[in-house]
Amino acid sequence: MIKKIILCFLIIMLTMFVFLSCGRKAHDVEAAMASLSTDELAVDVEILSSDDFEGRFPASRGEEKTIAFLKEEFEKVGLKPGSGDSFFQEVPLVEITAIPKTDLVITGGENPLEFAYEDDFVGVTLRVQEKVTVADSDMIFVGYGIVAPEYQWNDYDGIDVKGKTVVMLVNDPGFATEDPELFNGRAMTYYGRWTYKYEEAARHGAACAVIIHENAPAAYGWGVVRNGWTGPNFSLITEDGNASRCAVESWITLETTRTIFEAAGKNYDELKKSAEKPGFKAVPLGLKANLILENRIRNGVSRNVIGLLPGSTRADEYIIYTAHWDHFGKNPDLEGDKIFNGALDNATGTAALIELAEAFQQLGSPPQRSILFLAVTAEEQGLLGSDYYATNPIYPLTKTVAVINMDSLNIYGRMKDIRIIGYGQSELDDYVKAYAEEVRRIVLPNPTPEKGSFFRSDHFPFAKQGVPALNAGSGVQHLEKGEKWGLEQIENYIREKYHKPSDEFDPDWDLSGALEDMHMYFKIGYRLSMESTFPNWKEGSEFKLKRDADMQNR
Ligand SMILES: [Zn+2]
Numbered sequence: 001m002i003k004k005i006i007l008c009f010l011i012i013m014l015t016m017f018v019f020l021s022c023g024r025k026a027h028d029v030e031a032a033m034a035s036l037s038t039d040e041l042a043v044d045v046e047i048l049s050s051d052d053f054e055g056r057f058p059a060s061r062g063e064e065k066t067i068a069f070l071k072e073e074f075e076k077v078g079l080k081p082g083s084g085d086s087f088f089q090e091v092p093l094v095e096i097t098a099i100p101k102t103d104l105v106i107t108g109g110e111n112p113l114e115f116a117y118e119d120d121f122v123g124v125t126l127r128v129q130e131k132v133t134v135a136d137s138d139m140i141f142v143g144y145g146i147v148a149p150e151y152q153w154n155d156y157d158g159i160d161v162k163g164k165t166v167v168m169l170v171n172d173p174g175f176a177t178e179d180p181e182l183f184n185g186r187a188m189t190y191y192g193r194w195t196y197k198y199e200e201a202a203r204h205g206a207a208c209a210v211i212i213h214e215n216a217p218a219a220y221g222w223g224v225v226r227n228g229w230t231g232p233n234f235s236l237i238t239e240d241g242n243a244s245r246c247a248v249e250s251w252i253t254l255e256t257t258r259t260i261f262e263a264a265g266k267n268y269d270e271l272k273k274s275a276e277k278p279g280f281k282a283v284p285l286g287l288k289a290n291l292i293l294e295n296r297i298r299n300g301v302s303r304n305v306i307g308l309l310p311g312s313t314r315a316d317e318y319i320i321y322t323a324h325w326d327h328f329g330k331n332p333d334l335e336g337d338k339i340f341n342g343a344l345d346n347a348t349g350t351a352a353l354i355e356l357a358e359a360f361q362q363l364g365s366p367p368q369r370s371i372l373f374l375a376v377t378a379e380e381q382g383l384l385g386s387d388y389y390a391t392n393p394i395y396p397l398t399k400t401v402a403v404i405n406m407d408s409l410n411i412y413g414r415m416k417d418i419r420i421i422g423y424g425q426s427e428l429d430d431y432v433k434a435y436a437e438e439v440r441r442i443v444l445p446n447p448t449p450e451k452g453s454f455f456r457s458d459h460f461p462f463a464k465q466g467v468p469a470l471n472a473g474s475g476v477q478h479l480e481k482g483e484k485w486g487l488e489q490i491e492n493y494i495r496e497k498y499h500k501p502s503d504e505f506d507p508d509w510d511l512s513g514a515l516e517d518m519h520m521y522f523k524i525g526y527r528l529s530m531e532s533t534f535p536n537w538k539e540g541s542e543f544k545l546k547r548d549a550d551m552q553n554r
Helices: 002-020 024-034 038-048 061-076 173-177 194-203 222-229 254-263 268-275 343-361 384-391 428-438 459-464 482-496 512-530 544-553
Strands: 088-100 104-107 113-115 121-124 131-141 165-169 208-212 232-236 248-252 283-309 314-324 369-376 400-405 417-420 442-445 469-474
Touching (some): 061 283, 088 384, 121 283, 254 283, 283 384, 314 343, 314 384, 369 512, 417 428
Antiparallel strands (some): 283 369, 417 469
16 A cells, blocks of 8 residues: 555656656646636626726727726736836827818819719818818829839839829729739738828828729728718827828719719720739829818827736847727717627727736746737727837837737637638748647638738738738637538628627627637747747738848848
């Protein structure tokens, strides 16, 4: 008997020894991952999306509650303040509401043309100015309005558009032609995104930048443009009060476009075709645009919340987890429920940020590189909080290894597939694939890359500054109920709850898939934090040139 006990004891000691020596790191990681739980995630989501948080609108009382909660949670799990001695990075915002004084008036044709605000066109100015006037501004069709050195493409080649009105197509030539050799084929590149087109027009000094709306290449109808562009618009404020932006940023309907091109004696369809071909030259329309906008201006300050877990040996290199804490607040004009709780979008990602921070603290020893947990503001207003951080970084971007973004976790249960939005862009894809292989999941591209989803969450402002950024999560292949069912859930959500007051927490959510995705976020972040490599953008990505240049000059 004594012998048996001694033998048992020896076996236990031996096992512990093996664990403590060679298996210790792996054991730490497993233990840290085991601390992630769906129960704790649900508790945080419920709090963040409660009516008490008033829909988490930037620069409102809902913000105060939200960021106080996040600070408290970050402190509780042992994170250090990530912005000097504070957990907050102030994000100066301006809210501008345009009140159009006139219709859009086009002169220079046989008769002046007048177009009605909202029905025929929308236009805003993001200059912090009470009034902007566009008068007798020469109109010029600049095709897609793209300057893309990596594709040897320049729609502004040989023309001067200073003070002029540029009219351009939405999306990019790859989408229009479906030619895989042009740009990124059907998948939208950043050059196809409207934000890019306004930025490029401003770089060339155009007074007014007009995008032609068409349903297919825009991926949404005129109603979406009209709702998004009328009423208040938020923006960041630069030192010059956004004076470097175009005076007016505008969209026109296809019908308006046809009327304008006819008055100019041009065939819209033919010009559009010619704009799809390399070597296209901009075409003056011989017409002049006139528009006056008056603004109501309100300044405000919102905050990003930042917690830091310092690394052990390479503390000056960073992995950043991001999730936007904001949502749409409330609308007193609504019947019934007035609060946009934003439970899925994005209380889930924000709660995951807290959970991941806690898991990293469970590691026996801290990771080698530092980890930042960054809850950003005003994503719903145009990725403003993440854009502010990416353009006013607290830690150098050349020392920022990667960004892992979480926006709306999976509430439908375990899925076989992991979808990468922006598949093929960066070497971070390979980290996802390695993880997927380990747990026998599969990695697939986002099924609709032409909709430009890659440019519509908080990883993107980092990508734009060259930092490799990942946006990946569960797909639709439900382990028990299949793909059709999975797809239906997503479609139902978009139809019934997306950006509506009905996006509320439900205790019946199946968070088992979200838990698996959190394991993935943890594992990938952990692996990056223990390596010395800097993953890059893949060849052909529109973000690679910037990263290469920055890393060379650092
Ligand atoms: Zn959203």
